[in-house]
Each structure stands twice: as structure tokens, then as C-alpha cells.
Amino acid sequence: xxxxxxxxxxxxxxxxxxxxxxxxxxxxxxxxxxxxxxxxxxxxxxxxxxxxxxxxxxxxxxxxxxxxxxxxxxxxxxxxxxxxxxxxxxxxxxxxxxxxxxxxxxxxxxxxxxxxxxxxxxxxxxxxxxxxxxxxxxxxxxxxxxxxxxxxxxxxxxxxxxxxxxxxxxxxxxxxxxxxxxxxxxxxxxxxxxxxxxxxxxxxxxxxxxxxxxxxxxxxxxxxxxxxxxxxxxxxxxxxxxxxxxxxxxxxxxxxxxxxxxxxxxxxxxxxxxxxxxxxxxxxxxxxxxxxxxxxxxxxxxxxxxxxxxxxxxxxxxxxxxxxxxxxxxxxxxxxxxxxxxxxxxxxxxxxxxxxxxxxxxxxxxxxxxxxxxxxxxxxxxxxxx
Numbered sequence: 001x002x003x004x005x006x007x008x009x010x011x012x013x014x015x016x017x018x019x020x021x022x023x024x025x026x027x028x029x030x031x032x033x034x035x036x037x038x039x040x041x042x043x044x045x046x047x048x049x050x051x052x053x054x055x056x057x058x059x060x061x062x063x064x065x066x067x068x069x070x071x072x073x074x075x076x077x078x079x080x081x082x083x084x085x086x087x088x089x090x091x092x093x094x095x096x097x098x099x100x101x102x103x104x105x106x107x108x109x110x111x112x113x114x115x116x117x118x119x120x121x122x123x124x125x126x127x128x129x130x131x132x133x134x135x136x137x138x139x140x141x142x143x144x145x146x147x148x149x150x151x152x153x154x155x156x157x158x159x160x161x162x163x164x165x166x167x168x169x170x171x172x173x174x175x176x177x178x179x180x181x182x183x184x185x186x187x188x189x190x191x192x193x194x195x196x197x198x199x200x201x202x203x204x205x206x207x208x209x210x211x212x213x214x215x216x217x218x219x220x221x222x223x224x225x226x227x228x229x230x231x232x233x234x235x236x237x238x239x240x241x242x243x244x245x246x247x248x249x250x251x252x253x254x255x256x257x258x259x260x261x262x263x264x265x266x267x268x269x270x271x272x273x274x275x276x277x278x279x280x281x282x283x284x285x286x287x288x289x290x291x292x293x294x295x296x297x298x299x300x301x302x303x304x305x306x307x308x309x310x311x312x313x314x315x316x317x318x319x320x321x322x323x324x325x326x327x328x329x330x331x332x333x334x335x336x337x338x339x340x341x342x343x344x345x346x347x348x349x350x351x352x353x354x355x356x357x358x359x360x361x362x363x364x365x366x367x368x369x370x371x372x373x374x375x376x377x378x379x380x381x382x383x384x385x386x
Contacts (some may be wrong), residue, residue: 040076
């Protein structure tokens with residue numbers, strides 16, 4: 001059996017050249033791959049990006065329509081009575097009794113207050129005594145005239161003496177008539193010591209107390225006559241013409257929301273209030289009831305037809321640009337939008353009143369106007385709200 005000869009130390013293996021060639025091949029392949037990758041990166045960096053298609057912004061639009069609408073103006077005021085006369089004594093004296101207070105409902109002829117009566121009772125007694133004296137003098141003068149007439153018939157007295165008796169009778173008749181008038185006046189003054197209500201109503205104010213000495217004509221009570229009621233409002237001067245031209249006027253009470261009274265303008269003050277710069281307008285209530293009481297807060301609703309047609313747009317369709325009020329108008333031919341200045345004549349909680357700037361039939365964007373750009377392409381979407 002032939003024995004294997006061991007390889008001497010430091011001698012070259014027969015596989016060494018093969019392994020060396022394999023390593024060179026692997027290094028060459030790595031270099032090629034790196035070169036290809038660099039070429040791909042270079043070509044990618046130099047190529048232009050693909051354009052991204054512009055997506056039109058979705059918008060909701062509405063068609064502009066003009067119409068003559070009814071405008072309602074609201075003015076707050078206070079319920080008052082039309083007639084509120086001052087009640088006073090026609091004579092002076094000491095107020096003895098006050099029989100009613102503020103808020104009392106009184107009837108015609110009801111006694112309200114009295115003056116201290118002794119002075120007027122004494123005056124009436126004095127006038128009666130003077131009348132009795134004048135009547136006694138008249139009776140005596142008539143007797144003297146009759147006696148003088150008998151003497152004249154017997155030619156026992158002169159004609160001049162008879163005429164003097166006639167003059168004395170006429171003078172006595174005059175004094176008796178004067179005394180009679182004085183008694184009547186004193187009687188009336190005694191009646192004036194009592195203050196009665198001439199009409200039914202409510203005592204609105206008391207301006208004197210028992211024990212107070214009052215002058216003739218001094219106000220003791222203010223009587224509110226409740227058969228006619230009105231609402232007093234203050235109207236700015238720039239709204240006065242609108243109120244005068246109102247076609248329908250109604251009144252409502254804050255205490256009774258939803259209930260309306262028919263009303264009409266009764267009086268407009270000729271002058272303006274120096275402080276408030278407003279005109280005082282009194283509006284009569286045509287059919288007041290017991291629920292409408294003095295001092296209540298009321299609102300006058302004045303409705304009139306607008307002189308110019310107007311378009312009402314949502315507030316979300318209106319914006320400000322360069323100090324102007326504008327809307328965004330949709331152009332169906334180009335499917336773009338552009339701004340258009342408009343005349344804003346007023347607004348409510350939800351809508352804006354437009355009187356000029358856009359024409360009837362044009363379509364305007366009604367929401368999201370702060371995100372739009374001039375000339376921007378848009379697409380229409382339906383309003384999902386019912």
C-alpha cells in the first residue's frame with residue numbers, strides 16, 4: 001500500500017490560483033454594480049418631476065334674485081295713557097283728608113280728598129246773614145215807596161220825594177241781588193272744599209298730604225284715564241320717515257310675547273330732544289285690554305314696503321377686500337370665480353341685504369369665500385341641506 005506524502009511546510013497548494021481568480025471576479029462584479037447604481041441615481045436626479053394635476057376647489061353657489069320685500073323696524077317704548085289730568089281744589093285751604101293712594105281705581109263722582117270746612121262754613125253763614133239784611137232793607141224800601149205813593153196821590157208830598165223812594169227801592173234790590181250772589185258763591189266754595197273724580201281711572205300720582213296747606217289750583221292727584229292707551233317711543237331722526245311711511249303698525253308687550261295690538265301713529269313731536277337727538281312719537285293702541293297696564297315695556301313694529309328691490313345673501317357669502325364689501329361670482333364658461341364689489345344696505349342675524357353690484361341670475365359662492373383666489377378654478381357641489 002502506497003503511503004501519502006505529506007506537503008512540506010511553505011509549499012504552494014494547487015487550489016491557490018483558483019481562489020485568487022475567484023476573488024478578482026467578485027471584486028470586479030462589485031465595481032460594476034456600484035457604477036450602475038451611481039448611473040441610476042444620476043439619471044434620476046437629472047430627470048424632470050411629473051406635473052401634479054390641479055384639483056378644482058369644491059364650492060356651493062346660489063343664484064341672485066331681487067325682490068321688493070317688507071321691512072320691519074322695531075322701537076321700544078313705554079305704555080302710557082293718553083289723558084292724565086291733574087286734580088286740584090278750586091279754593092285754598094288746609095288738606096283735611098286724603099282718601100285714596102297711588103294705584104287706586106276710582107269711579108266718576110268718587111270723593112278723593114277734603115279741605116278743612118270751618119272757614120267755608122263761616123263764610124257761608126256770613127253770606128246768608130248779609131242776604132237776610134239786604135232782603136229786609138228791600139222790604140222796608142218797598143213799604144216806604146208805597147207810603148210815598150199814597151201821599152203823592154193826596155198831594156201831601158212832592159214828586160221828587162216819591163222818586164227818591166223809587167231809587168231807594170232799586171238800590172235795595174241791587175244789594176239783595178248782590179247778597180244772593182255772594183251766598184251762592186260761598187255755597188259753591190264750600191262744595192269746592194271736596195275733591196271728586198270727574199272720570200273713571202287710576203290714581204297715577206299723589207302730590208299732597210293731609211295737613212298740608214294747599215293753594216287754589218295746586219295739583220293734589222294725577223288721574224290716569226285708562227280708556228285710551230298709547231306707547232311712547234323715541235325714534236332717531238334718520239328713521240322718522242320710515243315710521244311715517246309704514247303701511248302696518250303693531251304693538252306687543254314684553255310680558256306677552258307673540259300677542260300683537262293694532263296701532264296707529266297719533267303724534268310726532270315737532271322738535272328733537274336736545275340730549276338724545278330723537279323725536280318723541282306717540283302711538284295709539286286701537287283696542288287696549290286690561291292686560292296692557294301703564295308703565296309696561298312695549299315694542300312698536302312698523303312694517304313698510306322697501307322702495308328698492310334687494311337681494312338677500314347669506315352672511316357667509318359676503319367678505320371685505322380692500323375696504324369694500326365683495327362677493328365671489330362664479331363664471332360658468334371658465335368655471336372660475338372672481339370678486340365683485342356690492343352695495344351692502346343692511347343685514348340680519350343670518351343674511352346680508354344687497355341692493356347693487358351683482359345682477360339677477362348671477363351665481364355667487366355662499367360659503368368658504370375667505371379661501372378663494374381670483375381666477376381659481378372650482379367645481380360645483382350640491383348643497384346637502386334640505
